[in-house]
Amino acid sequence: MKVASWKELGIAALIALLAALVPLVFDAYWLSVSVTAMMYIALCTSWALFSGPTHYISLATGAFFGIGGYLVGTGMSDYEVSFWVMAAISPIVATLLAALIGLATLRLSGVYFVIFTLGLAEMIRNLVSWIQNNFLGSRGLYVLTDFTESHIYWMLLIIACFVYLLGWLVARSRLGFALKIIGNDEAVAKHVGINTAMSKVILFMTTGFFAALVGAVIAPRYTYIEPNQVFSPELSFLVVIMALLGGAGRLWGPLVGVIPFTLIWEFVSIQAPNSTTLFLGVVFLLIVYVLPHGFVGRIEQLNKKLREGRS
């Protein structure tokens, strides 16, 4: 058990090392696809830290991501604060917001939690747009930096590694064990002495922190930012779908969901730009009917069959 988990970490480190070489090998087009993939890897892995064990499906990723991008935009173009300062402030703001949301939604479960997070993300988007339009004058914001795509890629890779390492540590901690119990049966969790509210809020704050950090780091890529664009609800759905496609039950699950999904998404967007929503729907049906536990579930099922066949 112990050896296997160290091995898992070793393999992850090796993959990260190989991933770091991507900008040196790929051309501009594939690098840009890789940046998108890396962004989703970081987002989906951190989403799964909370939603994987607890089965609470959060659609608030877009809101936290948006806070990251928007704060970097407004800080840099309206107040001339440096990128680094804004990239440090925005995750903290998002974490505080996540704490508030967490405390407010403690009593919600199942579909109520899902709808609440979606509504909340929309509310934040509209609120920011409204403030921007009515009080701050300009509608769009400029994020001008010297970063190249490679820089952004490497920063995202570092974030993804941090998320992974954190997830690895959490999975081996009391907190991780508590979340697993909460996902199984919240009533039992309380009666064995777990502070369920606290555990859930801590993890929710973590996902908020990382989503905002990713949003902040990726902002220079867009150069010009509109609140409506960075607070995109589509992003929230994409994160959920990719994470579930890979399988949210394992730390490396989102990774195996993001890569094929991003490639096909890229292909569909170029070949049939009007069919992306259709594609999203098809993938969702695929998850529900064929891959309820994602690729990870299927892989583990096959593994088990092979082992049983051998013995």
Added chain:
Amino acid sequence: MRYSGSVLSVSGVTKRFGGLVAVDNLSFDVSEHEVMGIIGPNGSGKTTMLNMISGVFKPSMGVISMKGGRISDLPAQEIARRGVGRTFQLVRLLPTMSVLENVVAGAVFGHRRRWGREAEDQAHQMLERVGLEAMAFAPISSLTYIDQKRLELARVLAGDPEVLLLDEWLAGLNPTELETGIELIQDLRREGRTIILVEHVMDAIRSLCDRCVVMSSGVKIAEGTPDDVLSDREVIRAYLGDDDA
């Protein structure tokens, strides 16, 4: 009023659900090492009473205290940490985890908190205690009904509770299983644990309980040794109706 040695005391507790009074001004004390039964016809408020002790519900009125400290306004997890462990009327297990992990869950966050090796050792001991050690690495789905009940008990015991609440732990067992079950609780009793059990199986009540509280429609109608309360006219009337009393 409270005599020394009382571990848990319930005084004047009432629970209302809208217009329904499920538990009406109930009081009793449980002293250390005592096995106390809460009995009564279906719907008399026994499980509601247990739920208030373990923190699922808060009483509408009255106070529940443990060793002199008030617990009735604490959340369930806090009550569990103070040393109240319970089983559920309908067995609740953690289906995606192994038998061993289910018990570790009780050892990690409970009254005594353990982690890692220590928690696993404790879990193995508890599984042995309830006679389930052979199944330690089996999935939950392979357990029979009595084994599920054993497992739930092992999880509760793993937290070293000072007060054990058993909600119809013996219900639904066949005669052989029932015998095993009663023996298991006998053992716990011999260990000197404080136990409150809600039960319908009269044989078990007679052989296990030091004292019983009889409830009917939320009210305490009798309290005393099992033999005394079971021959009480009021109790017989509650169970069987007026004609037989």
